[in-house]
Amino acid sequence: MASFSPIHQSSSASSVVIFSAITFLLFIASFSNAQPVSSSRPQGVVLAVTKDASTLQYLINIKQGTPLVSESLVVDLAGEYLWVDCDEGYVSSSNRTINCLGSECLKLQSNSKSCQRKPAQPGHKSFLACIVFPRSKLFDIGLFREYFNSDFVSTQSCINGSSTGPNVTVRKFSFGCASTSLLTGLAKGVKGSAGFGPFGVSVPSQLSLALRIPRVFAMCLPSTTSSKGVIFVGGGPYKIQPGIDISTFLTYTPFYTKTNAFSNSEYYVQVTSINIGGEKILLDLNRGEYPSPKLATIDTLIPYTLIGTSIYNQFTSIFIEKAKAMNITRVASVAPFDVCFDSTNMISTRVGGLVPTINIVLHRENVVWKIFGSNSMVKVSEEVSCLGFVDGGRNPSNMLVIGGYQLQDNLLEFNLAKKRLGFTSTLGRQTTCSNFNFQ
Numbered sequence: 481m482a483s484f485s486p487i488h489q490s491s492s493a494s495s496v497v498i499f500s501a502i503t504f505l506l507f508i509a510s511f512s513n514a515q516p517v518s519s520s521r522p523q524g525v526v527l528a529v530t531k532d533a534s535t536l537q538y539l540i541n542i543k544q545g546t547p548l549v550s551e552s553l554v555v556d557l558a559g560e561y562l563w564v565d566c567d568e569g570y571v572s573s574s575n576r577t578i579n580c581l582g583s584e585c586l587k588l589q590s591n592s593k594s595c596q597r598k599p600a601q602p603g604h605k606s607f608l609a610c611i612v613f614p615r616s617k618l619f620d621i622g623l624f625r626e627y628f629n630s631d632f633v634s635t636q637s638c639i640n641g642s643s644t645g646p647n648v649t650v651r652k653f654s655f656g657c658a659s660t661s662l663l664t665g666l667a668k669g670v671k672g673s674a675g676f677g678p679f680g681v682s683v684p685s686q687l688s689l690a691l692r693i694p695r696v697f698a699m700c701l702p703s704t705t706s707s708k709g710v711i712f713v714g715g716g717p718y719k720i721q722p723g724i725d726i727s728t729f730l731t732y733t734p735f736y737t738k739t740n741a742f743s744n745s746e747y748y749v750q751v752t753s754i755n756i757g758g759e760k761i762l763l764d765l766n767r768g769e770y771p772s773p774k775l776a777t778i779d780t781l782i783p784y785t786l787i788g789t790s791i792y793n794q795f796t797s798i799f800i801e802k803a804k805a806m807n808i809t810r811v812a813s814v815a816p817f818d819v820c821f822d823s824t825n826m827i828s829t830r831v832g833g834l835v836p837t838i839n840i841v842l843h844r845e846n847v848v849w850k851i852f853g854s855n856s857m858v859k860v861s862e863e864v865s866c867l868g869f870v871d872g873g874r875n876p877s878n879m880l881v882i883g884g885y886q887l888q889d890n891l892l893e894f895n896l897a898k899k900r901l902g903f904t905s906t907l908g909r910q911t912t913c914s915n916f917n918f919q
Contacts, residue, residue, distance in 0.1 A: 521691065521692060521693075522637035522638065522645065522648050522691055522693070522714070523637070523638055523639065523640065523641070523693070523714060524637070524638040524641070524691075524693050524712055524713055524714025524715060525635050525636060525637055525638055525648060525687055525691065525693075525712075525713045525714060526635075526636055526637075526638040526644055526710055526711065526712055526713075526916070526918075527540045527541075527542070527635060527636070527710070527711040527713070528540065528541065528708045528709070528710060528918055529555065529699075529700075529701060529702060529708060529709035529710060529711055529913075530702065530705070530707075530708055530709075531701070531702050531703075531704065531705045531709075532667035532668075532705070533705040534667065534668065535665075535666070535667045536783040536884060536885075537554045537555070537666065537667045537780075537781065537884075538554070538555040538701055538702075538709070538780055538884060539552050539553065539554055539555065539667060539670060540552075540553055540555055540674055540711065541553070542562075542633055542634065542635050542674070543633070543634040543635070543647075544564065544572070544631055544632065544633050544634070544653075544655075545570070545571070545572030545574065545575065545631050545632060546572050546573045546574040546575075546631070546632055547572075548632065548634050548649070549572075551564060551670075551671040551672070552667075552669055552670045552671055553670060553671060553672050553673055553674040554666050554667060554670055554672075554673045554674065554781075555673075555674055555676060555699075555711075555780050556673045556674065556675050556676065556677070556780065556781055557676050557677065557699075557746070557747065557778060557779060557780040557781075558675075558677045558745065558746040558747075558777075558779060558781075559673055559674065559675025559676060559677050559682065560588070560589060560592060560675050560677055560679045560681060560682060560745070561588075561612075561628075561654060561655060561656055561675045561679065561681040561682060561683075562633075562653075562654075562655040562656070562672065562673070562674050562675055562683055563612075563614050563626070563655055563656030563657070563658045563662070563672045563673055563675075564655060564656070564657070564658065564671045564672035565658055565659065565660050565662065565663055565671055565672055566626075566629075566657040566658060566659070567659050567660040568660050570657070572631055572632075574631050574632050574651070575629055575630075575631045575657070576629060576630050576631070576652075577598055577609045577610070577627045577628070577629050577657075578609070578610040578627075578628045578629060578630055578654060579607055579608065579609070579610065580595035580596075580608040580609060580610045580611075581608065582610065584610075584628070584630065584652075584654040584681060585610035585628060587679070587680035587681050588610070588612065588628070588679075588680075588681060589679065589745070592612055592613050593610060593611060593612050593613070593628070594611045594613075594625075595608050595609070595610065595611060596608070596609055596611045596625075597609065598627070609627055609628075610627070610628035611625050611626065611627060611628065612625075612626055612627075612628045612656050613625060613626075614626060614656055614658055614662055624658065624659065624661070624662060626656050626657055626658045626659065627656075627657045628654060628655075628656060628657070629654070629655055629656075629657040630652040630653060630654050630655070631652075631653060631655065632649055632650070632651050632652075632653065633649070633650050633653035633655075634647050634648065634649040634650070635647065635648065635687075636648075638712060638714065640717065640719070641712065641716055641717035641718050641719045641725070641727075642717070642719035642723070642917060643917040643918075643919055644917070644918055644919050648691060650686070650687065650690040650691070653686055653690070654681050654686060656672075658672060676697065676699075676711075676894075677745055677746070677747075678735075678737045678745060678747065678894075678896060678899075679745070683713075684696075684697035684713045684894075684896065685896065687713045687714075688713065688714065688896075691714070693713070693714035693715070694714055694715040694895075694897070695895070695896040695897045696713075696714065696715040696716075696893065696894065696895045696896065696897070697711060697712060697713045697714075697893075697894055697896075698711065698712040698715075698716070698718055698727075698891055698892065698893040698894070698902075699711050699780075699887070699891070699892045699894070700712075700718070700720075700726075700889075700890070700891045700892075700906065700913035700916070701780070701884060701887050701888045701889070701890075701913060702888065702889075702912075702913055702914050703854070703888040703889045703912065703913070703914070704914070707912075707914035708914055708916070708918060709888075709913040709914060709916075710913060710916040710918075716893070718891060718893075719916075720906065720911050720912075720913070720915045720916050721911065721915040721916070721917060722911070722915075724909055724910075724911050726891045726904060726906060726909060726911075727891075727893070727902075729904040729908075729909060730891070730893060730902035730903065730904050731847060731848075731849075731902065731903055731904060732847075732900050732901065732902050733749055733750070733842040733843050733847050733900070733901050733903075734749070734750070734843060734899060734900055734901070735747045735748060735749055735894070735899055735900065735901045736748040736749075736750075736775060736899070737899075746777040746778065746779060747777065747778050747894065747901065748775040748776065748777050748778075749775065749776055749777075749778070749842055749843075749901060750775055750776075750842055750843040751763055751775070751776045751840055751841065751842060751880060752841050752842070752843070752845075753841045754791075754795060754838065754839070754840055754841070755838075755839040755841060755848075756795070756798045756799055756802055756836050756837075756838055756839070757798070757802035757805075757836040757837065759798050759802070760841075761791060761794050761795060761798065763776075763791060763879065763880070775878075776840075776878065776879065776880035776881065776882060777878045777880070777881050777882070778881075778882045778887070778892075779881050779882070779883060779884075780883075780884050780887065781884075782881050782883035782884065783883055783884050783885055784816070784817075784858070784868045784869060784870050784883045784884075784885050784886075785868070785869045785870070785880070785881060785882050785883045785885070785886050786869075786870050786871075786872030786876065786878075786880070786881040786883065787869055787870070787871065787872050787879070787880055788872050788873065788874070788875075788876045788878075788879040788880070789871055789872070789873060789874045790874070791879060791880070792869070792871045792872065795869065796818060796819050796867065796869075799819065799836055799838075799867060800819060802836035803821060803835060803836055806834070806835070806836070807825065808821050808822070808825065808826060808835065809821060809822040809825065810822075811864055813866075814860045814861075814864060814866055816870055817858065817860070817866035817867060817868065817869075817870070818867075818870075818871065819866060819867040819869075820860070820864050820865065820866040820867070821835075821857075821864070821865055821866070821867075822863060822864065823857070823859065823863060823864060823865040824863050826853075826857075826865065829852075829853065830907060830910065831852035831853060831854050831905070831907045831908060832852050832853030832854030832855070832856070832857060832907075833853035833854075833857050833865060834853060835853045835856060835857055837850060837851065837852055838850075838851040838856055839851070840882075849903060850905065850908075851886055852905070852907070852908075854888075854889060854907055855868070855885065855886045855887075855888060855889070855890070855905075856868055856869075856886075858885065868885045868886070888913070889905065889906050889907050889912050889913050890903060890904065890905050890906065890913075891903065891904055891906055891913070
């Protein structure tokens with residue numbers, strides 16, 4: 481690597497010009513590496529989302545490498561970057577390990593990377609490589625050290641927020657080149673994980689930079705294993721058949737982040753209370769281990785919302801009481817749920833079974849995330865439905881973790897630039913997340 485000595489007062493003007501020119505060329509080269517291969521600039525990109533029946537994880541597909549090969553990945557809302565299994569069948573002529581001093585390595589969280597000299601290989605010199613420590617709730621943290629690489633990635637563009645367009649390909653897309661052992665706990669057949677966390681190297685951040693589109697993504701998860709949801713990257717509109725722009729119905733709240741050593745940085749929202757059928761539970765989350773008082777997190781790897789025991793006991797007690805007043809009969813528990821009901825006498829509505837509405841009150845009293853029967857009740861048999869909330873224990877890392885089931889058929893827009901979450905139910909608009917026009 482070339483080195484530059486300080487420019488002293490006695491240096492010639494030509495030296496200053498040369499130094500400036502080199503700096504400018506390095507900047508241009510760095511920026512061009514993030515450009516799409518295709519010449520046209522898309523309005524945004526879309527990713528189809530499916531739900532795995534066994535793990536209840538949400539999956540997307542991208543194409544990667546040279547030649548491009550389709551890969552199935554688990555969506556991780558707290559993940560820092562995309563990582564794939566490089567041990568089994570990853571063959572690409574454009575796959576390169578990133579230099580530890582490269583801009584993409586510098587964007588990584590300091591506690592999730594290191595540098596290690598990579599031995600010389602045919603046609604390539606030895607250099608200081610970027611090493612990452614993949615982090616997940618699904619495996620023991622700190623056991624894995626992997627190269628941070630770059631390669632081609634291709635996905636579908638989006639036209640006017642309403643349908644898919646031509647594929648767009650990004651060169652030098654950064655990813656963790658991981659070992660097969662990291663696939664433990666993931667859905668069968670997947671190749672790795674796609675991180676959508678609030679990071680500079682997350683999937684939406686890299687796509688936004690490369691394609692020069694807004695640093696905004698919206699997630700609309702499917703409610704069945706036989707349908708497709710959608711993830712938009714690049715901002716709205718978000719048009720779902722029959723031509724409804726869901727972005728016009730969004731309610732907004734700030735989101736917050738924190739990063740601890742060997743800990744995922746998740747999206748947190750302020751929750752002041754939970755209201756069930758008019759009865760309020762105040763949340764006392766002002767404890768030292770939380771990033772700020774009364775913050776709850778959102779997690780796609782958790783299938784059902786977790787509530788710390790002290791709040792959970794109040795929550796279920798009030799729900800049971802309100803359900804009883806609606807002539808809904810409680811029945812025996814069905815694991816992993818504690819509270820179950822006879823669903824034969826539940827009235828069906830457009831937003832699920834008619835049960836007590838759960839209102840999560842956010843940073844202001846008039847900013848409310850409403851959870852109707854479609855997102856609160858889980859059908860476990862033809863005659864039994866259970867409350868889809870689970871006891872998170874007496875000393876949870878987060879008192880409230882909003883899980884995947886409660887996110888389904890809701891559009892969530894994460895504005896990474898403004899640190900703002902927009903949310904709305906699609907069912908309340910007489911459509912679902914599965915009604916996007918994938919062509």
